[in-house]
Amino acid sequence: MHEPEQLPALVNDDDWLVHRGRYVDTTFLLEVGDTPYLVRIHKGRIESLARGPFVMPRWTFALRADREAWEKFWEPVPEPGFHDVMALIKFRRLTLEGDQHPFMANLLYFKDVLARLRGGAQ
Amino acid sequence: MTEAMFEPIIGRYVGLELLRKHHRLYIEEAGQGIPLVCLHTAGADTRQFRALLNDPEVLENFRVIAFDLPYHGKSSPPEGWQEGEYQLTSRDYVDIVMTVCEALGLERPVVMGCSIGGRIVLHLALEHAAEFRALIGLQSGAHVDPYYNLEWLHRPDVHGGEVCAGIVSGLVAPTAPEAGRWETLWHYMQGGPGVFKGDLHFYKVDGDIRDRVAEIDTSVCPLYLLSGEYDYSCTPDDTRNLAHLVKGAQMTIMKGMGHFPMSEDPESFLSYLRPVLREISGGAA
Numbered sequence: 562m563h564e565p566e567q568l569p570a571l572v573n574d575d576d577w578l579v580h581r582g583r584y585v586d587t588t589f590l591l592e593v594g595d596t597p598y599l600v601r602i603h604k605g606r607i608e609s610l611a612r613g614p615f616v617m618p619r620w621t622f623a624l625r626a627d628r629e630a631w632e633k634f635w636e637p638v639p640e641p642g643f644h645d646v647m648a649l650i651k652f653r654r655l656t657l658e659g660d661q662h663p664f665m666a667n668l669l670y671f672k673d674v675l676a677r678l679r680g681g682a683q
Numbered sequence: 684m685t686e687a688m689f690e691p692i693i694g695r696y697v698g699l700e701l702l703r704k705h706h707r708l709y710i711e712e713a714g715q716g717i718p719l720v721c722l723h724t725a726g727a728d729t730r731q732f733r734a735l736l737n738d739p740e741v742l743e744n745f746r747v748i749a750f751d752l753p754y755h756g757k758s759s760p761p762e763g764w765q766e767g768e769y770q771l772t773s774r775d776y777v778d779i780v781m782t783v784c785e786a787l788g789l790e791r792p793v794v795m796g797c798s799i800g801g802r803i804v805l806h807l808a809l810e811h812a813a814e815f816r817a818l819i820g821l822q823s824g825a826h827v828d829p830y831y832n833l834e835w836l837h838r839p840d841v842h843g844g845e846v847c848a849g850i851v852s853g854l855v856a857p858t859a860p861e862a863g864r865w866e867t868l869w870h871y872m873q874g875g876p877g878v879f880k881g882d883l884h885f886y887k888v889d890g891d892i893r894d895r896v897a898e899i900d901t902s903v904c905p906l907y908l909l910s911g912e913y914d915y916s917c918t919p920d921d922t923r924n925l926a927h928l929v930k931g932a933q934m935t936i937m938k939g940m941g942h943f944p945m946s947e948d949p950e951s952f953l954s955y956l957r958p959v960l961r962e963i964s965g966g967a968a
Contacts (some may be wrong), residue, residue, distance in 0.1 A: 638857055641913045645853025648915040650832040660757045668849025 563597050563681035565591060569607040572618040578677075579605040582670040589621040591675075594628030605670070606651040622659035624675075626671035630654040635678045648673055692736045694757075699786050701753065701761075702775055707958055708783070709757035710750040712740030717816065717964055718792035720784060721749040722800030724822075724943060725877025725886055726847055728756025731797070734949030740957060744964045752776075752782055754878045769881035773890040776803045777810065783926040784814075793963055795819035798917065798942060799886045803828075803904070805925075812904035817963045819907045820957075822914050824921030825893040825928070827886055837877040844872035849881045854942035856913035863947040864885050870946070901931030907959050908932055911940030933959075 571579065572578055582605030591598040597613035607635055614644060626634075633643035642648050649655035657664065664671055689715040698707050706767060711729050713736045721732045729749035736747050741926045751758035754769055784792055793816050801823030804883060807944045808818050835846055848868040855864045870878070899906060906929060910922035926934035937955050944952035 584967065641919075642915060644857045645915070646914060647850065647853045651828075651915045661835075662840070665835045665849075666845055668846055669852060672849065672852060 562632060563678045565593060565644075565678065566610065566612070567681070568600065568678060569610050570675070572607050572674055575677075576672055577657060578670070581605065582667060582674070585663060585667050585670065586619045587630040588619065589659075589664070590623035590624060590625075592625035593631045595630075599605060602652075607674075620659065621656065622661055622664050624655060624657055634675075637680045639679075690733075691742060692733070696757075697786065699782065700852050701779055701782055704761040704763075706753050706761055708750050708753070709902075710748060710783075711736060712746060712748040713737070714745050714747050716744040716746055716785075718787075719745040719791040719960070720780070720789065720792050720794045721748045721945075722780070722794065722796030722803065723749065723752070723755065724798035724800065724883030726755075726851075726874040727867075727943075728752075728758075730756065730870055731867070731943065731946040731948075734953065735956070736944055738953055739826045740958060741953075745960060747794075748787065748789075752779065752882075754881070755874055757898065760875075769875075769877055771799070771882050771885040772890075773803070773806055773885055775893075776890075777806050780807065781811065787819075791816040793817045793819065796823075797821035797889075798947065799882050801908075801917065802886060802892075805892055805896055805899065806890070807904055808901075808904060808929075809821065809892070809901045812900060815904045816903045817907065819909065819959065820922075820925075821909050821944055822911065822917040822922075823908050824917040825896045825925050826841055827916055827921070830886050831882055833880050833887070836880040836883075843875065843876050847871045847874055850897060850940065854914060854916055855940055855947045856911060856941035858913075858939040859941060859947040860904055863949065867943045867946045874876060896925060897928045897930075899929045899932070901929065901943075905963070906932045908934045909937055909944070909955055909959070910935075911937045911942060911944050913939070913941040916942055935959075 585602050588601045601609045601612045604670055642652050692711050694711045696707055696709055723731045726750045732749045754760045794804055801820035803819040804820045848871040851871055852944045908922050909925055910919050912919055
């Protein structure tokens with residue numbers, strides 16, 4: 562898997578993905594085990610990604626799962642049950658919190674953004 | 684000059700009375716022999732079965748028939764649809780399938796349904812087993828636990844087509860060919876407002892038959908269950924539980940397959956289906 566720090570480059574270098582997220586303007590929390598990341602998106606581009614811990618984080622929605630679940634999700638060909646965010650939710654491995662509207666209104670975009678960390682160095 | 688390459692599929696409209704209202708249903712068919720009626724998934728339409736409707740081996744011995752449920756594909760809703768919310772119930776769904784089979788004069792057809800279609804074949808097995816030669820449930824389970832808020836599927840501030848495709852995109856196996864994946868999702872992007880959600884009323888609320896499936900008698904009508912390993916809506920375990928409860932049901936878990944076997948990876952799906960059809964037709968392909 563790629564490390565979450567690589568996410569801005571992996572997303573911003575893909576013009577079509579950025580275009581598909583052109584109405585997204587939000588900050589979300591990505592929690593990988595004990596490590597939280599704040600991801601700020603403007604017009605489909607990731608403007609910043611900050612690694613916690615944070616004292617007073619502000620976000621619109623949060624995706625929280627343990628590291629093992631994310632690592633399986635980010636394998637090049639994930640095993641059944643770990644291959645999609647909704648699958649992780651169904652099997653109670655991931656929680657989606659906060660205002661889900663931007664996430665649901667741009668669901669295919671966010672699924673592709675998160676899947677960008679698939680592959681990379683093992 | 685480019686020559687037109689026509690497929691063997693014939694598409695027609697049929698007018699008929701369903702649920703005490705006039706309907707105009709869209710029906711596709713190809714092949715000859717044993718009638719094989721195909722039921723599409725929630726929020727989609729008959730285009731999901733186009734590979735099956737084009738398979739020369741299957742068409743040699745089966746008359747493959749697929750129809751769009753009312754509100755789906757080219758089957759428009761009945762007059763007055765604008766006055767209320769669309770909600771599919773098990774009662775209505777059974778009535779629709781039985782009425783179509785009767786109207787077409789099908790004699791003991793095979794019915795194969797996927798997802799909601801895979802659930803309704805269980806209702807058919809319980810209530811009308813003697814009227815069918817065999818039943819095939821794809822992604823078939825007796826119940827599905829809701830795992831997201833269905834309200835997201837139909838509200839004016841979220842694009843219905845995009846969110847429906849987004850919800851089901853993970854149900855396609857990650858190993859599916861890209862063309863099959865995105866054709867499957869396109870069908871979801873084209874659904875009418877609230878239709879996928881209305882179908883799921885049957886799937887998640889009304890059609891729970893866990894306490895009845897043990898009564899299915901496979902000696903009257905054989906039941907085949909084929910499920911994809913990547914499906915987290917109807918999971919392989921859901922199908923295993925069902926097969927455990929229904930004595931004589933034949934189960935296959937399909938590797939590298941998700942919730943939409945016939946459209947996400949048609950070639951691989953046909954390799955699982957052809958032996959089942961051979962068995963049903965008594966050895967012929």
